[in-house]
Every structure is written in structure tokens, then in C-alpha cells.
Amino acid sequence: MNSRACYQTDGETIERFVALRDAAIAHATAASVSAWPELFARRGPRAREACAEDIAFHLDFLRPTLETGDLSAFTAYLGWLAQVLSARGIPDASLTRSLDDLALFFSGQLGSAAAPMVAALVAGRTALAAGLAAPAYDRPCPDPWEExxxxxxxxxxxxxxxxxxxxxxxxxxxxxxxxxxxxxxxxxxxxxxxxxxxxxxxxxxxxxxxxxxxxxxxxxxGRVEPAPDNGRKALFACPAGNHHCVGLRMVADAFEVSGWTVHYLGANTPLPALTDQIRQLQPDLVGLSASLPQQLRALREAVGVLRASFVDDCPRIVVGGLVFNQFPLLARNIGADLLGADALSASAAAGSLPAG
Structure with a gap:
């Protein structure tokens, strides 16, 4: 059960897992409502919707485990959710029960092909029961200044x-x-x-x-004086599905004050729009961000499309975001030229890259 191979599965099975997503959410939600009718009645009509949202996140965090064999992001997410639910008076058993319901659902739908999903769900349940996941999902935080x-x-x-x-x-x-x-x-x-x-x-x-x-x-x-123009251009974007862009804005600011001309596209940028802007602006560097493990697939796809679309004229690609700092094993094989741990280190490292 400790082997990564227990959790990793093939592309065809992942496609079936994705196709069953809505049905799995409906099944596990209905089971939770049936198990705790008084709780759902007391918390009102929004309770069922919130339960379905939580179970959808179970599957979103489970998918990277199935793709990579790395369980860390899934158990970290479960530890975080356990704290959130506990703070809101939701029984601890509701979380473990939802994992059991998902395991039963996928076993019934996929038979022996569901073994990696079931193994991951059981491992998550075991971690919760042992208290191993309870303090998890803490964000690596820079040293705070006095303010x-x-x-x-x-x-x-x-x-x-x-x-x-x-x-x-x-x-x-x-x-x-x-x-x-x-x-x-x-x-x-x-x-x-x-x-x-x-x-x-x-x-x-x-x-x-x-x-x-x-x-x-x-x-x-507006209060700082940027360094002189260094003759280089950078474009920054969060690929489709990533709506968390404050960190990316920090990176864009760091580049701009160090002398780069910056084009900042912001959150949830569709891949066709990204490639079109690169064609028009011809930046020397493209920075892409991922916040959650389930966004790594879209990020990896974006890097691959840029490589294939621009070939020898492809700009340098730097990637970063919370998920890279939290779960470095999940961030392997992205295909980027540079991984930036934070805004300052990314801009400093990019400045030393040779021209594209």
C-alpha cells in the first residue's frame, strides 16, 4: 500500500474515472444525506449543494494521485478539509463515510480497474483515522515583516x-x-x-x-521607480481553470520593476488566447502559474502546446505557484525552462537565462 504503483493508473482508466465524475458525486451526496438527514435538515437547502462541492473536490484531488502515484496532495487536502468541517460542526465521520461511498461506487462501476482509486481512498481514510493528515495543507510561508x-x-x-x-x-x-x-x-x-x-x-x-x-x-x-528597460519582454498568465492570480501579479511586478516589459493576462486564460498573444507580442519569456494539483495537467498541456506551436522560436517558459512549493513531486515533468519559488527568485533567475 505504500508503493506509488498502488495508486497510479493508466490513461484509459482515468478517462473512465472522469466520465463517471458526476454520477460519483451524486451517489456519494445521496448517501451522505441518507446517513445524516437531521444534519442536512438543520443546515438548510444549501447543505446538499455544499456536500456535493466537497465530494467534487475529493475527486479533483484524487485525480493527480491516479496520474502520478503520489498520494501526498490527496491526504493533505483531506487533512485541510477535516479541519474546515470540524470548525463548522460537521461530524468527522461524514468525511470518512464519503470516501467509503466513493470507493464502493467506483468498485461497482469499474471492477478490478478501480483498484488504484480504492487504494488511494482507503489510504486517505486511514491517514485521517490515524490523525496523520490533520495538520496538513499548511502553506509554505515567507518570513513575515513586522507589518x-x-x-x-x-x-x-x-x-x-x-x-x-x-x-x-x-x-x-x-x-x-x-x-x-x-x-x-x-x-x-x-x-x-x-x-x-x-x-x-x-x-x-x-x-x-x-x-x-x-x-x-x-x-x-505607482510609488516605485522601475529599473531601466532591459530590452526583454515577459508575458504572464494563469492557464484555464486557475482563478488565483495574486501570486502571479507579484511575479509580474517583480519582473517589471527589474526592467522587463510585462504583459499580464491574469486568471483563467484560455490556451488559444494565450498562444495568440504570444504570437502577437513575441515575448522572450512566458510565466505560467498553478495553485492546485488538479491544475498541473492544464499547465503541462499548455507548455506542450507552446513547445509544439513555436518550436525553435518558443519563448523561455517559467512556471510557479503554490502547488510547486507544497507538492514538488507532483510538479515533475512539466517541461518548463525554470521553476520559480517566489517572485524575487523567479525574476532573478530569469535575468540570468540566455536569450530565447
Whole structure:
């Protein structure tokens, strides 16, 4: 059960797994409603929808395990979800029960071909029962500067002027926009996420904090003097399916202040639009980001399409994002020229790359 081969399966079986996704969600959701009717009645009509969303995430995190044989992202996700559900008064048994229901469903639908799925689901259940996954899914966090904690409080309270004063204080003291973004905004947003996980802040507060953080980044960019134009162009995008773009914006800022001409496409960029922009703009470098394990497949596909489309004229490709820092084994074989751990290291490493 410890072998990666227990969890990895072939492409045809993964296609069948994907085709059964909606039916699996419906089956496991109905089983949960049947097992805890009072809980669903007490939590109202939204409860069934929330349950289905959670089970959909089970499958989204299970798929990379089936593709790579690496169980770490799946068990880490389960540990994170266990904390979220516990903070909201959801019985611990509901999570393990949903894993059992999925294992039964896929066994019934796929027979012996379901063995890797069942093995992964059982391993996840075992990890939860042993408490091994409980503290997981912590984000690798940069060292926070002294303003970070107060900045998080100000964002959550909607005190934009206070947040601005704190951010500007850090920026004035250190003289580095990427540094202030990495060591003030990034730890503050991670703290916001931790409090949401513990049910201490609402989704609305989380959105408010993100919006304020993005405003601070834009204001901060207006206060710095970029390095002289180095004659190079970079294009940054989150491939389709990735809506988390704050980190990518930090990377784009780091490149721009170091002298690059930057074209920032932002979140959820369709692959045809990405290739079209590369054709028109002819950048020296393309930066792509993935936040979750299930986004790596789209990222790998994008890199492959760029290589095939532009051949010898393909720009240098740098990849990064939270998933690369959390689960490095899942990020193998992406096909990029460079992996950037954070905005500053990515821009520094890209500056040393030879022309494309």
C-alpha cells in the first residue's frame, strides 16, 4: 500500500474515472444525506449543494494521485478539509463515510480497474483515522515583516487606509515592492486563509481582504521607480481553470520593476488566447502559474502546446505557484525552462537565462 504503483493508473482508466465524475458525486451526496438527514435538515437547502462541492473536490484531488502515484496532495487536502468541517460542526465521520461511498461506487462501476482509486481512498481514510493528515495543507510561508499581522487585521476589517499606511511603511523602509508584497501581503493573505479554515472569518471577508491586497499592490507599483528597460519582454498568465492570480501579479511586478516589459493576462486564460498573444507580442519569456494539483495537467498541456506551436522560436517558459512549493513531486515533468519559488527568485533567475 505504500508503493506509488498502488495508486497510479493508466490513461484509459482515468478517462473512465472522469466520465463517471458526476454520477460519483451524486451517489456519494445521496448517501451522505441518507446517513445524516437531521444534519442536512438543520443546515438548510444549501447543505446538499455544499456536500456535493466537497465530494467534487475529493475527486479533483484524487485525480493527480491516479496520474502520478503520489498520494501526498490527496491526504493533505483531506487533512485541510477535516479541519474546515470540524470548525463548522460537521461530524468527522461524514468525511470518512464519503470516501467509503466513493470507493464502493467506483468498485461497482469499474471492477478490478478501480483498484488504484480504492487504494488511494482507503489510504486517505486511514491517514485521517490515524490523525496523520490533520495538520496538513499548511502553506509554505515567507518570513513575515513586522507589518504583516496588523495588515491582515486591517484587511479583514475593511480598514483600507490603515492597510495602506502599513504597506507603505514597509515599502518605504525596505525600498522593495516585491519584498513588501512577499513579506507583508503574502503572509497576511495566508493568515486570512487560515482564519477562514477555522471558521473565524467569512467568505465575504476573505474576498474583501483579497481586493484590498490587490489595491495595495497597484498603489505600491505607482510609488516605485522601475529599473531601466532591459530590452526583454515577459508575458504572464494563469492557464484555464486557475482563478488565483495574486501570486502571479507579484511575479509580474517583480519582473517589471527589474526592467522587463510585462504583459499580464491574469486568471483563467484560455490556451488559444494565450498562444495568440504570444504570437502577437513575441515575448522572450512566458510565466505560467498553478495553485492546485488538479491544475498541473492544464499547465503541462499548455507548455506542450507552446513547445509544439513555436518550436525553435518558443519563448523561455517559467512556471510557479503554490502547488510547486507544497507538492514538488507532483510538479515533475512539466517541461518548463525554470521553476520559480517566489517572485524575487523567479525574476532573478530569469535575468540570468540566455536569450530565447
Amino acid at each position: 504583516a499581522a496588523l495588515f491582515a487585521d486591517a484587511m479583514l476589517a475593511g480598514r483600507r487606509r490603515e492597510a495602506s499606511a502599513l504597506f507603505n511603511q514597509a515599502l518605504d523602509r525596505e525600498g522593495s515592492l516585491p519584498g513588501a508584497e512577499i513579506h507583508v501581503i503574502q503572509p497576511a493573505l495566508y493568515e486570512v486563509g487560515r482564519r477562514w479554515q477555522q471558521n473565524n472569518v467569512s467568505v465575504a471577508q476573505e474576498h474583501l481582504a483579497t481586493a484590498i491586497a490587490q489595491t495595495m499592490m497597484a498603489q505600491g507599483f
